[in-house]
Structure formats: C-alpha cells, structure tokens
Amino acid sequence: MAEAVIHPIPPGTRDMLPDEMRELAALNERLHAVFAAAGYGEVRTPAIEYEDVLRRGDDRAAGASFRLFDGSGRVLALRSDTTIPIARLVASRYADAPMPLRLCYFDNAYRPAQPGRGQASEFMQAGLELVGSPAPGGDVEVIALVLDALDAAGLGRHRVGLGDGSLYRRLLASFGVPEGERPVLLDALSRRDLVGLATHVDGLSLSRTARDALVGLPALRGGPEILATDVEPVHAALAGLRACYEALDARGAGDRVILDLGLVRELGYYTGVVFEIYDPAVGFALGGGGRYDELLGRFGRPLPACGVALDVQRVHTAMLAEERLAARGTSE
Amino acid sequence: MAEAVIHPIPPGTRDMLPDEMRELAALNERLHAVFAAAGYGEVRTPAIEYEDVLRRGDDRAAGASFRLFDGSGRVLALRSDTTIPIARLVASRYADAPMPLRLCYFDNAYRPAQPGRGQASEFMQAGLELVGSPAPGGDVEVIALVLDALDAAGLGRHRVGLGDGSLYRRLLASFGVPEGERPVLLDALSRRDLVGLATHVDGLSLSRTARDALVGLPALRGGPEILATDVEPVHAALAGLRACYEALDARGAGDRVILDLGLVRELGYYTGVVFEIYDPAVGFALGGGGRYDELLGRFGRPLPACGVALDVQRVHTAMLAEERLAARGTSE
Numbered sequence: 186m187a188e189a190v191i192h193p194i195p196p197g198t199r200d201m202l203p204d205e206m207r208e209l210a211a212l213n214e215r216l217h218a219v220f221a222a223a224g225y226g227e228v229r230t231p232a233i234e235y236e237d238v239l240r241r242g243d244d245r246a247a248g249a250s251f252r253l254f255d256g257s258g259r260v261l262a263l264r265s266d267t268t269i270p271i272a273r274l275v276a277s278r279y280a281d282a283p284m285p286l287r288l289c290y291f292d293n294a295y296r297p298a299q300p301g302r303g304q305a306s307e308f309m310q311a312g313l314e315l316v317g318s319p320a321p322g323g324d325v326e327v328i329a330l331v332l333d334a335l336d337a338a339g340l341g342r343h344r345v346g347l348g349d350g351s352l353y354r355r356l357l358a359s360f361g362v363p364e365g366e367r368p369v370l371l372d373a374l375s376r377r378d379l380v381g382l383a384t385h386v387d388g389l390s391l392s393r394t395a396r397d398a399l400v401g402l403p404a405l406r407g408g409p410e411i412l413a414t415d416v417e418p419v420h421a422a423l424a425g426l427r428a429c430y431e432a433l434d435a436r437g438a439g440d441r442v443i444l445d446l447g448l449v450r451e452l453g454y455y456t457g458v459v460f461e462i463y464d465p466a467v468g469f470a471l472g473g474g475g476r477y478d479e480l481l482g483r484f485g486r487p488l489p490a491c492g493v494a495l496d497v498q499r500v501h502t503a504m505l506a507e508e509r510l511a512a513r514g515t516s517e
Numbered sequence: 518m519a520e521a522v523i524h525p526i527p528p529g530t531r532d533m534l535p536d537e538m539r540e541l542a543a544l545n546e547r548l549h550a551v552f553a554a555a556g557y558g559e560v561r562t563p564a565i566e567y568e569d570v571l572r573r574g575d576d577r578a579a580g581a582s583f584r585l586f587d588g589s590g591r592v593l594a595l596r597s598d599t600t601i602p603i604a605r606l607v608a609s610r611y612a613d614a615p616m617p618l619r620l621c622y623f624d625n626a627y628r629p630a631q632p633g634r635g636q637a638s639e640f641m642q643a644g645l646e647l648v649g650s651p652a653p654g655g656d657v658e659v660i661a662l663v664l665d666a667l668d669a670a671g672l673g674r675h676r677v678g679l680g681d682g683s684l685y686r687r688l689l690a691s692f693g694v695p696e697g698e699r700p701v702l703l704d705a706l707s708r709r710d711l712v713g714l715a716t717h718v719d720g721l722s723l724s725r726t727a728r729d730a731l732v733g734l735p736a737l738r739g740g741p742e743i744l745a746t747d748v749e750p751v752h753a754a755l756a757g758l759r760a761c762y763e764a765l766d767a768r769g770a771g772d773r774v775i776l777d778l779g780l781v782r783e784l785g786y787y788t789g790v791v792f793e794i795y796d797p798a799v800g801f802a803l804g805g806g807g808r809y810d811e812l813l814g815r816f817g818r819p820l821p822a823c824g825v826a827l828d829v830q831r832v833h834t835a836m837l838a839e840e841r842l843a844a845r846g847t848s849e
Contacts, residue, residue, distance in 0.1 A: 189612035190817030192570050192605045194563055195593055200606050203558030203620075210559070226535030227542070231526055231639050232564065232625065233583070238524050251565070253583045253595070257632070261527055263585070263595075273524045274532050280521035288535075293564065300589070307563050485522030 197298030197306025205501075209309065212338050212501055213291055216311045219334040223326075225289035225313055230270035232293065236262040241483050242269030243454045249296050251306075263295040268454070268477065268492050271314050276484035284317025284488065291497075305498070312474075312494035319489040320425055320476055324458045325432040327474065327491045331462065332441055335471075335495075339504055343464045343471065344441050346406075347429065348448025349422040350455030350475050353403060359418035360395035370399070375449045379404055403447030409434075411444050422457075429458055454480045462495065466506035471499045529630030529638025537833075541641070544670050544833055545623055548643045551666040555658075557621035557645055562602035564625065568594040573815050574601030575786045581628050583638075595627040600786070600809065600824050603646050608816035616649025616820065623829075637830070644806075644826035651821040652757055652808055656790045657764040659806065659823045663794065664773055667803075667827075671836055675796045675803065676773050678738075679761065680780025681754040682787030682807050685735060691750035692727035702731070707781045711736055735779030741766075743776050754789075761790055786812045794827065798838035803831045 194200065201209070217227070233253060239262055250262035264270050267290050279286055291311050298306035313330065315323050328345055335343045353374060357367045366389060373382040383400045391399070398416050405411040412427050426444065433442055443463075450459045450473060459475035474493030481488040526532065533541070549559070565585060571594055582594035596602050599622050611618055623643050630638035645662065647655050660677055667675045685706060689699045698721060705714040715732045723731070730748050737743040744759050758776065765774055775795075782791045782805060791807035806825030813820040 189610070190608040192573070192609060192816060193567060194570075194605075195565050195567060196589075198563030198565055200563070200610060201561040202610065203560060206559040206561060227538040228535060229533040229538060231530030231532070233527050233530055233627070233639060235525060235527060238526075241524070251585045251593075253585050257528075261583075273526075276522040277524060278521070278532060278534065295565070307565060484524060 195306065196300055197304055199305075199307075209497060209501055212504070213309075213311060213497060215338045216334045216495070216497075217289070217291065219330065219337045220289040220311075220313060223287070223330050225287040228271065228274060228288050228290055229292060230264070230267065230274055230290075232263055232295070233261050234264055234270060234273075236260040238273060239264065239269055242272055242480055245453050251295050251297055265296045266294055267292060267310060267312055267494065268314060268480070271492075272480045272484050272486075272490075275314075275316055275481060275488075276486040279316075280486070285323070286314075286316040288314045288316070290314075294494075305496075309497040310472075310494045311497050311500075312472075312492060314490060314492040316481065316490040317488045318491065319478075320457050320491070321428040321432055323489065323491045324429050324476055325436070327493050328429075328433060328460060329436050329438055331472070331474075331493045331495065332438055335462070335500065338500065340464060340500065340507060342466060342507060343462055343503070344443055345438075346443045346445045346448055346461045346463060346470075347426065348445045348459050349419075349426055349457060350448075350450055350459040351457060352419050352422040352446060353449060355418050355422060356398055356402065356416070360391060360399065362389060362391070362395075362399075371449060374403055374447060377447070379447070405444075405446040407444060409439075409444060411446065414446075425457060450475055458491070460493070462493075464503040464507065466510055467499070467503045469499060470496075471503055472496050527630075527638060528632055529636055531637075531639075541829060541833055544836070545641075545643060545829060547670045548666045548827070548829075549621070549623065551662065551669045552621040552643075552645060555619070555662050557619040560603065560606060560620050560622055561624060562596070562599065562606055562622075564595055564627070565593050566596055566602055566605075568592040570605060571596070571601055574604055574812055577785050583627050583629055597628045598626055599624060599642060599644055599826065600646060600812070603824075604812045604816050604818075604822075607648055607813060607820075608818040611648075612818070617655070618646075618648040620646045620648070622646075626826075637828075641829040642804075642826045643829050643832075644824060646822060646824040648813065648822040649820045650823065651810075652789050652823070653760040653764055655821065655823045656761050656808055657768070659825050660761075660765060660792060661768050661770055663804075663806075663825045663827065664770055667794070667832065670832065672796060672832065672839060674798060674839060675794055675835070676775055677770075678775045678777045678780055678793045678795060678802075679758065680777045680791050681751075681758055681789060682780075682782055682791040683789060684751050684754040684778060685781060687750050687754060688730055688734065688748070692723060692731065694721060694723070694727075694731075703781060706735055706779060709779070711779070737776075737778040739776060741771075741776065743778065746778075757789060782807055790823070792825070794825075796835040796839065798842055799831070799835045801831060802828075803835055804828050 250265040253261040298304040454477045455475040456478045457476035461473035462471040472495035476491045478489040582597040585593040630636040786809045787807040788810045789808035793805035794803040804827035808823045810821040
C-alpha cells in the first residue's frame with residue numbers, strides 16, 4: 186500500500202474527485218435548464234478584473250478580494266462576486282438591448298478565507314441577474330425562479346428568508362443615530378447578534394420609540410403577520426415587502442417564505458428586497474440576493490435590477506443532508 | 518439609442534455572451550462525452566495554489582504565474598497549467614488507486630499576457646492526464662483520444678505535430694554545448710527561429726557533425742521518412758517516435774500525424790514524446806501535451822504519465838474557420 190504524500194493547498198480551497206464532480210455537474214445542469222427555460226442567457230466574465238472597476242461597484246466587495254500583480258503596475262483582483270462584473274458587462278455590451286435583460290452565470294468567486302473558520306475561499310456559484318425590471322415584479326420573478334430551480338435540482342425543504350436591505354439604514358438615519366455608530370450596529374445585525382445590538386443601542390441615549398424600533402424591528406421573523414408592525418420611517422420598505430410576499434403567495438410560494446426584518450446582506454449595493462435561501466437540513470445559507478437599483482448607474486447605465494447567487498457546493502451538501510434525513514425517517 | 522460605457526478589463530481577458538457560451542458549452546460537452554466514454558473521470562483542483570508547490574512541479578510554470586497575496590505571508594499563485602496541480606492531487610489522493618489512472622478536467626488556467634501580443638491571460642482548457650501508463654502505449658492512447666474528441670466536436674482537418682521533448686536537450690548535452698549557451702538555443706527553437714538558431718550554433722565552434730545535427734535535425738518535419746535519419750545520441754528518442762507513429766498509423770490515424778523533430782514545448786517537465794494540435798484553417802496551435810515521466814516523482818509518487826490540454830476557445834475558433842472555408846468552397 187503506497188503512502189499518500191500530502192502537499193498543502195491554500196485554506197478554503199478543495200480538490201474535487203470524479204464522484205463529486207459528476208454530482209455537481211448534474212446539479213448545475215438542472216439549475217441551468219430551469220434558468221434557460223425562463224429565458225436567462227449564460228454569460229461569463231473574467232475571473233480577473235481591475236480592482237478600481239470592482240471598487241466602482243462596491244468598495245467593500247473590492248476590499249475583500251484577493252489582489253494580483255502582473256507587473257504592469259495596475260492592481261488586479263479576483264472577482265469576489267459576479268454581480269459587479271455583470272453590471273460592468275451590461276454597461277459595456279448591452280447598451281441597446283431591449284429590457285428586461287435576463288442573464289445567468291455558473292462560475293467561481295474568490296474571497297480570502299479567515300483562518301480556522303472553515304470558510305471557502307473559492308466557491309462555485311450559480312446565479313441570475315434580472316436587469317431593467319423594477320420591484321416588486323422583478324424580485325418576485327427572481328425569487329420564484331430560484332425556488333423552482335432548487336425544486337428541479339431535487340431539494341424539498343428549502344425556504345427563503347425575505348427582508349429589506351434599506352430598512353435598517355433608514356431607521357438609523359431617521360432616528361438620528363450618529364454616522365460613526367452605524368457600522369457597529371449594522372455589523373452586529375449582520376452577525377445576528379441581537380443581544381450585542383441591544384447593548385449598543387442602549388448606550389446611545391435615544392428616545393424610547395427609537396430604541397424600541399432599533400432593537401425590536403430586526404427581531405421580527407415569521408409569517409406575514411409581522412408586517413402589521415408599522416414604523417413610519419420604514420413604511421415604504423414594509424409596503425414593498427408586503428407586495429413581494431403577496432405576489433409570491435399568489436404563485437403558491439407563500440409557505441416557502443420567512444419574513445425577516447433583521448436580514449442584512451453583507452454587500453452594500455442592495456437597495457430594496459434582500460433574501461437568503463435556507464434548508465432546515467443544514468445550518469448555513471445556500472445563497473442569497475436582492476435588489477440593487479443603484480449599481481448599474483455607477484457603471485453609467487441607471488437601471489433597476491435584482492439578482493441571486495447560489496453556492497452550488499452548499500446546495501449539494503443540503504441535498505445530501507436531506508437524503509440522509511429522509512433515509513433515517515424511513516428506517517425508523 | 519443608449520451609448521455603451523466601456524470599463525476596461527485586464528489584457529488577455531474577455532467577456533463571453535450567451536451565443537458564444539452556448540457554443541462553448543456544446544463543444545465542452547462533446548469533448549467530455551468522448552473523455553468519459555474512454556474512462557476519464559473529471560477532477561477539479563483549486564485555481565489558487567501555494568507557489569512553492571507549483572514550483573516543485575516546474576520552476577518555469579510557477580514563475581510565469583499571477584501571484585496573489587492573502588495577508589498570511591505565504592505566496593499564492595493562480596495555476597498556469599493544470600498538469601502540475603493534478604500531479605499534486607494524484608500524490609495526495611490516489612495513493613492506493615489501481616493504475617493506470619485516467620483523469621480529465623475542464624477549467625481555466627491563467628498566465629499574465631504580454632501587452633500588445635494578443636495573448637490570452639485566462640484560457641479555458643479541456644485536458645486529459647493518463648497516469649501510470651508508460652510509452653509508447655500511453656502516448657498513443659492520449660493522442661488518439663484527443664484526435665477522436667476533436668472529430669466528435671465537429672473538427673475535420675486537425676493534425677497532430679509529433680516530436681520528442683528530450684531530443685534537442687540530448688543533442689546539446691552529447692555534443693558538449695556549454696550549459697550557459699543551451700537556453701538561448703532552446704529559446705530560438707521554441708520560437709521556431711531556425712535562422713537565429715543556425716547563426717548561434719555557427720558561433721559555437723563545434724564539429725561539422727555536431728553543427729549539422731543541431732541545425733539540421735530540428736528542421737526535419739514531415740512523414741515517417743524523416744525518422745530514417747539516425748543520429749547516435751538521439752537513437753532512443755527516434756525509436757520512441759517511430760513506435761508511437763506506427764501505433765497511431767495502425768489505428769488509422771497515420772495521415773493525421775506530422776513528425777516534427779524541432780518541436781519543443783515550453784514547459785520543462787516533458788521527458789519523451791511531445792505534440793501539438795493544429796488545424797490548417799487557423800494559424801495557431803489548438804493545444805498540446807506530452808509525456809512527463811519525472812513530474813509525479815517530484816510529488817513523491819514516481820509514475821510515468823502523459824497528458825494533453827486543449828484550448829477550448831481556440832478549438833471553437835478553428836471550428837468556425839473550418840465552417841467558413843467549407844461555405845466558401847460550396848459557393849464557388
């Protein structure tokens with residue numbers, strides 16, 4: 186028996202052998218078939234971009250990227266998401282295209298992994314971008330399509346958490362929370378640290394109304410009843426969420442939706458609805474997305490847009506976990 | 518009419534729109550079907566590797582890579598070829614696998630483009646690696662399979678240029694050409710600069726026999742008749758080429774082969790047969806490969822091996838060029 190000789194690979198990367206590759210290819214094929222049937226054309230952008238072009242889309246996304254040097258002096262970066270490169274692509278190559286424009290992609294994105302956290306630094310994504318279609322219709326199309334695609338892929342228990350990416354920022358602004366304090370609160374929220382959030386809000390000497398809204402609203406998670414809460418500064422955001430929920434419910438997907446007023450996505454370009462895909466069989470999000478009505482404008486083509494990216498390997502893991510749960514259910 | 522807003526992308530990279538993506542996907546699918554039917558299982562390695570691991574495979578390959586920094590202090594690189602990562606993979610993950618091992622991949626490789634030369638810095642590759650199968654059988658399997666795969670993809674005029682990667686190095690050594698002079702000669706040869714090669718050889722004050730072999734042998738290109746030339750130091754290499762040619766001829770592929778004693782592949786790890794795929798409809802190689810019997814040993818698993826990588830976009834361009842030529846032929 187020969188002994189394996191292990192040569193290290195960078196943290197967050199993996200080798201994939203034929204059995205796994207076959208399953209991932211089959212999964213991608215099923216997702217692709219649903220996307221294509223809905224009119225989404227596959228595009229591919231380079232893995233390498235100029236860092237300043239990515240930064241035009243989102244400072245935080247560019248800052249979280251691997252940087253490369255090619256000797257020319259201009260800084261390159263590996264794309265850390267595909268939405269920003271597609272915004273660039275739409276501005277450059279689809280100037281006269283009739284809207285809405287439906288694009289999809291199957292490609293890797295890259296982010297340096299923090300050591301010891303088990304994060305991926307290279308991840309296979311399957312994504313959709315719907316450009317030129319405003320809320321709520323565009324959001325509903327994208328969310329319904331990704332739920333359908335996961336059905337077709339063989340997943341059975343997936344749910345979508347639905348929130349609004351502008352909601353908490355609007356609260357912070359309207360209650361006069363100093364600019365310098367906002368990142369700490371948003372950061373606590375993005376980590377779902379509601380206790381830390383409350384402690385920090387309590388230290389800000391705000392009105393009772395402000396305190397209750399800043400701590401109470403993001404804790405609301407559940408069915409459409411939570412939308413009855415009406416807080417003036419976020420009236421429009423709540424009405425938008427209601428419209429999105431109702432349209433999804435009318436398409437029969439209401440029982441898939443978990444409304445979540447504390448949902449904040451990491452990237453700064455979201456302007457309206459944001460969402461994440463979950464599966465109770467696993468403890469991590471399978472992907473997510475949202476509405477980004479200002480991103481295309483930063484590349485010179487002001488158009489509303491909405492998109493989603495699935496982490497294909499996480500979807501695969503969820504499929505295997507569902508199968509294990511089903512097998513256990515049968516054997517009991 | 519909206520005006521396109523062009524945001525630059527790095528030299529050697531491209532955006533691909535749905536029509537092209539559909540054709541490339543169909544092409545990859547056909548190649549994949551032929552590889553899979555021959556028992557080649559698809560693997561995927563990370564795009565990012567530790568530079569010193571790549572350097573263990575080939576110093577030149579590692580040196581020609583994009584370097585990355587992730588803040589941890591250890592230098593990372595984007596893979597510039599996939600053969601070295603697969604050698605690493607085989608040593609780590611296939612210690613007890615029965616040989617030969619048949620692996621294939623469909624993935625990108627990256628090399629900084631030299632400005633103004635129209636070179637790609639990101640290229641889609643479709644490749645095969647046959648591990649544990651010695652010459653000439655392994656070489657014949659790989660070459661015949663890649664010719665078949667291109668047939669299946671729809672190409673009709675493709676040829677394979679066949680040489681030996683050790684031949685010129687053996688000549689240089691046996692005629693006592695000083696080590697310091699050899700890189701210049703190999704470089705001229707890899708650029709097919711036979712005039713520059715002759716000028717440089719003439720300056721070396723060698724014997725007439727040495728001079729004739731060093732200048733004359735690499736100019737030999739054609740059918741099996743060129744193998745009649747027998748120069749003692751490369752007797753074994755010529756015999757190897759003859760065996761490979763005869764086996765390909767016996768499989769009906771003889772008319773596809775152009776023997777080429779001046780063929781030198783860029784990477785240093787080739788130890789025997791090397792080859793390139795051409796199509797008369799276009800002026801560039803569609804891919805190439807060869808035998809690398811010492812590479813696996815550098816990763817702790819001394820096994821003979823042979824592989825090939827196709828540049829999928831170049832194959833696609835050749836297909837379109839063949840179609841244009843055929844259409845012109847019909848319309849005349």
